[in-house]
Amino acid sequence: MAKQDTLTFKETMVEGDYLKTLSKEEKREYKKKSVEEKRKIIHEFNPQKFEPSNNEGNKIFNWIKKHKIWSGIIILLLIGGIGSIFTDSENTESEEPKKETATKQEKKESKQDSKEEKDAKEETKKPLTDEEKLNKELKKEVRSTDVKNVDFGVESSDVTIELDGKSSLSDKSTSRGFRMGTAEALYALKKANIDVNSADIYVYHELNDGMKDEEKMVMSSRWDKDTINSMNKDALTTLPGTIETHAESSFIHPVMRQSEK
Known part of the structure; x- marks a missing residue:
């Protein structure tokens, strides 16, 4: 079975930063892209992260190669975290208008009740001349x-x-x-x-x-x-x-x- 192409650890980290800059619709479009297209976008988003420095890239690559199982677990956890970002973002955006509408209605009803109570108290407070x-x-x-x-x-x-x-x-x-x-x-x-x-x-x-x-x-x-x-x-x-x-x-x-x- 051919090995499925996935983003590297560093690419996944940069991808998380990139997703924060996207709107809800842009995130949906991004998810549809292939791994290679995502990789290209990520590298263009933050090219400095992928420049070799003091053999850092080789160290990470060697660590991943040496600890394949742990690398896979970490990548899966990161992918799961990114997925929850999409879900939480969509749920939050859909619930906020409802909460805002409910809050406004509650404030309006509270003010109306207060006004009616105040008017009633003023009428009973003193007799009319x-x-x-x-x-x-x-x-x-x-x-x-x-x-x-x-x-x-x-x-x-x-x-x-x-x-x-x-x-x-x-x-x-x-x-x-x-x-x-x-x-x-x-x-x-x-x-x-x-x-x-x-x-x-x-x-x-x-x-x-x-x-x-x-x-x-x-x-x-x-x-x-x-x-x-x-x-x-x-x-x-x-x-x-x-x-x-x-x-x-x-x-x-x-x-x-x-x-x-």
């Missing part, structure tokens, strides 16, 4: 207008809610929006469950009254405690058209009242 309760409900319920300002009286027994009206397709529908915004603000006040004796609701909007365009108070209404407490969701559809009847007092700018006809 009457103004905070009202603003919270106004933000949820008022859709037909924008909330401009909220102001409580000296003893918080009276509250004033100012709204910014929104323009619609026609003057009539714009005026209807003012009325709906007033009803929505009154319903938000009821939901806030705060103790007030009366509420004034003002609606502001840019208006041309024959002189110039400027923001004016186009609607106002005052509501007593009993009416506030009796407010419910169904009234959101019925109250806008009957504000003058149910409010303690009310005002609608003549220009807007004219547009409602």
Whole structure:
């Protein structure tokens, strides 16, 4: 049987250094090459290692020749070590993206949990003031207008809610929006469950009254405690058209009242 050509001890050592410089794909291509091709590449990679110096090459050659069995064992161990380099490298490269993705997800979930716990603690830490309760409900319920300002009286027994009206397709529908915004603000006040004796609701909007365009108070209404407490969701559809009847007092700018006809 013909003796199989293999790399020498020194060539195998240099091969290990060479493999460290290769990428994953380059290592695969290198493994496909014949022993002679590998030998040529290795010698070109580090030619100094193969230059004879003080008969070192002859000493190694003579030792290998003298200890053939041990030489074969050493070469097999080296080949096995190189093979594990390929395997470990491939496994490490495939596992690293998975670990990185998992770590990022865990950090994201941890931050989210911490934020939710912090928000929950802050909400339970101190009760909301009457103004905070009202603003919270106004933000949820008022859709037909924008909330401009909220102001409580000296003893918080009276509250004033100012709204910014929104323009619609026609003057009539714009005026209807003012009325709906007033009803929505009154319903938000009821939901806030705060103790007030009366509420004034003002609606502001840019208006041309024959002189110039400027923001004016186009609607106002005052509501007593009993009416506030009796407010419910169904009234959101019925109250806008009957504000003058149910409010303690009310005002609608003549220009807007004219547009409602």
